Amino acid sequence: xxxxxxxxxxxxxxxxxxxxxxxxxxxxxxxxxxxxxxxxxxxxxxxxxxxxxxxxxxxxxxxxxxxxxxxxxxxxxxxxxxxxxxxxxxxxxxxxxxxxxxxxxxx
Amino acid sequence: xxxxxxxxxxxxxxxxxxxxxxxxxxxxxxxxxxxxxxxxxxxxxxxxxxxxxxxxxxxxxxxxxxxxxxxxxxxxxxxxxxxxxxxxxxxxxxxxxxxxxxxxxxx
Numbered sequence: 001x002x003x004x005x006x007x008x009x010x011x012x013x014x015x016x017x018x019x020x021x022x023x024x025x026x027x028x029x030x031x032x033x034x035x036x037x038x039x040x041x042x043x044x045x046x047x048x049x050x051x052x053x054x055x056x057x058x059x060x061x062x063x064x065x066x067x068x069x070x071x072x073x074x075x076x077x078x079x080x081x082x083x084x085x086x087x088x089x090x091x092x093x094x095x096x097x098x099x100x101x102x103x104x105x106x107x
Numbered sequence: 108x109x110x111x112x113x114x115x116x117x118x119x120x121x122x123x124x125x126x127x128x129x130x131x132x133x134x135x136x137x138x139x140x141x142x143x144x145x146x147x148x149x150x151x152x153x154x155x156x157x158x159x160x161x162x163x164x165x166x167x168x169x170x171x172x173x174x175x176x177x178x179x180x181x182x183x184x185x186x187x188x189x190x191x192x193x194x195x196x197x198x199x200x201x202x203x204x205x206x207x208x209x210x211x212x213x214x
Binding site for chain 2: 003005007018019022025030033034038039040041042043044045046047050051053088090098100101102103104105106107
């Protein structure tokens with residue numbers, strides 16, 4: 001299992017929409033997340049930052065993320081959520097959510 | 108089980124010390140964290156922010172946190188780590204680590 005944490009910004013004028021969408025997640029998207037081997041997935045809000053934590057239980061993270069991006073309902077979902085977000089300063093070229101460094105872990 | 112995420116700032120000039128301490132956690136402190144019903148505890152670094160995620164499996168969070176603060180080795184540990192940190196803007200009165208809002212979760 002690999003733990004992953006990421007950050008992204010939410011556009012303040014889109015925060016209400018983002019929160020409302022995430023109060024009503026789509027079943028098809030949840031199922032795709034599950035199929036792509038993501039577990040225990042949480043998103044937190046701090047100011048205009050979103051902080052996510054999840055556990056990847058598969059064996060091909062890049063492959064599973066690429067597979068996620070081929071799923072029709074997931075693409076539709078992202079067509080709503082992506083305009084609510086923008087990468088943080090410090091994101092790498094091509095990154096959307098920016099992966100951050102684990103500095104401590106205790107089971 | 109209750110999931111908790113928190114944020115605090117790290118003083119840039121103290122980052123090296125903070126990271127080095129957390130590469131070498133003290134066994135007595137880890138045991139106290141365990142006794143106080145904290146599980147799956149991770150800390151991440153983003154810029155000068157630290158994000159923590161953990162799962163509380165007890166039934167008296169405030170009581171357990173108060174108990175944590177009576178433990179001699181933990182107090183000694185904090186005497187080293189506290190000077191590395193400062194609360195974020197937006198922290199509530201008396202908060203050290205600032206608890207942030209969960210906006211999505213999927214098991």
